[in-house]
Amino acid sequence: MKRIKNNNSLDFIFYTSTIILLFIILILKISMKNEFIKTQGEIELLNNTYINNSSIVKELQSSRDYLMSHDYISNYLSDKMVVAVPETLIINIDQNR
Numbered sequence: 001m002k003r004i005k006n007n008n009s010l011d012f013i014f015y016t017s018t019i020i021l022l023f024i025i026l027i028l029k030i031s032m033k034n035e036f037i038k039t040q041g042e043i044e045l046l047n048n049t050y051i052n053n054s055s056i057v058k059e060l061q062s063s064r065d066y067l068m069s070h071d072y073i074s075n076y077l078s079d080k081m082v083v084a085v086p087e088t089l090i091i092n093i094d095q096n097r
Contacts, residue, residue: 066072
């Protein structure tokens with residue numbers, strides 16, 4: 001009779017540990033799947049943000065190129081600046097002295 005009780009307690013421990021192990025595996029699988037879905041969503045969000053920001057950067061670069069162009073600068077400064085023309089200097093060297 002003692003063997004049967006000992007065997008029953010080992011069976012109980014085995015089945016209980018099996019159920020707990022399966023439960024833990026199920027929880028880990030669900031949490032990994034949720035983490036995968038969350039990460040996939042973040043990757044898509046980052047890709048969309050990158051596309052939007054790259055178009056903004058291209059637009060800003062083109063406006064910078066326009067603002068630094070010679071035509072824009074000359075048109076912008078034509079009313080504000082007057083071109084300084086150097087005066088000619090005539091030097092007479094008198095050889096009689």
